[in-house]
Amino acid sequence: MATRYLEIRQGVLSKNDQLAAGLRERFARAGLFVVNLVSSPGTGKTALLERLLAEMRAMGLHVAAVVGDLQTDNDARRLARSGAPVRQITTDGMCHLEADMLAGKLEGWDLDALDFLFIENVGNLVCPTWYDLGEDIRLVLLSVTEGEDKPLKYPVMFNSADVAVITKTDLTAACECNLDAMRANIRAVRPGMLIFETSAKTGAGLSELLAFLLAQRRAKYPTA
Amino acid sequence: MHELSIAASLVESVEQAARRAGAQRVARVFLRLGALSGVAKDALLFGYDVATAGTLLEGSRLVIEEVAVAVHCETCRRDVKLSSIQDFRCPVCGQPCAQIAAGRELEITGIEIEVADDASLQAESA
Ligand SMILES: Nc1nc2c(ncn2[C@@H]2O[C@H](COP(=O)(O)OP(=O)(O)OP(=O)(O)O)[C@@H](O)[C@H]2O)c(=O)[nH]1
Numbered sequence A: 001m002a003t004r005y006l007e008i009r010q011g012v013l014s015k016n017d018q019l020a021a022g023l024r025e026r027f028a029r030a031g032l033f034v035v036n037l038v039s040s041p042g043t044g045k046t047a048l049l050e051r052l053l054a055e056m057r058a059m060g061l062h063v064a065a066v067v068g069d070l071q072t073d074n075d076a077r078r079l080a081r082s083g084a085p086v087r088q089i090t091t092d093g094m095c096h097l098e099a100d101m102l103a104g105k106l107e108g109w110d111l112d113a114l115d116f117l118f119i120e121n122v123g124n125l126v127c128p129t130w131y132d133l134g135e136d137i138r139l140v141l142l143s144v145t146e147g148e149d150k151p152l153k154y155p156v157m158f159n160s161a162d163v164a165v166i167t168k169t170d171l172t173a174a175c176e177c178n179l180d181a182m183r184a185n186i187r188a189v190r191p192g193m194l195i196f197e198t199s200a201k202t203g204a205g206l207s208e209l210l211a212f213l214l215a216q217r218r219a220k221y222p223t224a
Numbered sequence B: 001m002h003e004l005s006i007a008a009s010l011v012e013s014v015e016q017a018a019r020r021a022g023a024q025r026v027a028r029v030f031l032r033l034g035a036l037s038g039v040a041k042d043a044l045l046f047g048y049d050v051a052t053a054g055t056l057l058e059g060s061r062l063v064i065e066e067v068a069v070a071v072h073c074e075t076c077r078r079d080v081k082l083s084s085i086q087d088f089r090c091p092v093c094g095q096p097c098a099q100i101a102a103g104r105e106l107e108i109t110g111i112e113i114e115v116a117d118d119a120s121l122q123a124e125s126a
């Protein structure tokens, strides 16, 4: 028996990364803009999406959603009420979505006919960080009920995201949330991060977020 | 235990490479782990022992090289090491820095494998 050293130089998650890169190309060919929503459980991903899907459809946009859930199809049913096509990934206890799970859910959808695809990740601020899904934007949500210091507790997730949304702003006073401190903490772990503030209950801040998403899509696909 | 899925991917990749090289067993795995990878070292080591059971990697050692986070400071015009991943400011001049130069690594750099003597000859002559 002989011992040898073998050089490898390979990302531990290269398999997922490659699949995600393939998806990203596919989305780009289809002119589809993809947003991956990540947050703690209960931050308001589904509530925000219910609003966004409905408003975008009312504007004549073609939108769809894929939602990851540990056990139930509650979120998928809530989102489907908007009339948008919605698919559910039940992860059976797995606490994040991976690119192959998403790829498996896209079959039969005419991606060319879609403008936006929203992916609601499983509520978890750790594991979804590691798994690229081929998205254009990773949007991290944080509610005013969770405490201002969440970004400092999960710096890796907040750093990996492209945009932050502070949710449930209708509860800011009730929760004695200091929004300035929350914004400062987000930017401490991600300097320059763009931050939106929304309430799915009152609708506050939604039009700004919507305008941003539309502008991002237009910037990527100027002729679409 | 968030790191279990990472350990499983690590084992899968290493086992594939080891088999291709005709290994009978993997003795050591070398990994570069950035402080901004989000992977906790101790949890990964624990997950590694679980994930290697019954594979070519069983009983092997995971050797982790930790990589600090470095950002590019536009004011100082160089890469600087962060003292904390909760504070992305240049430790020299205090300027907020978003551009990451190092620290995201989650990378296998190499493995030490045991091969039958004839297989090692084959590999060397190939
Ligand atoms: N007051 C208020 N409540 C909200 C708002 N957004 C969500 N909620 C409530 O917060 C709870 C969780 O909201 P969801 O939208 O299910 O949160 P989620 O992030 O999708 O949760 P998971 O998918 O389980 O991780 C529900 O009871 C919502 O009604 C908001 O803007 N204001």
Ligand SMILES: [Mg+2]
Pocket: A045, A046, A047, A075, A120
């Ligand atoms: Mg939900």
Ligand SMILES: [Zn+2]
Pocket: B073, B074, B075, B076, B077, B080, B090, B091, B092, B093, B094, B095
């Ligand atoms: Zn500096």
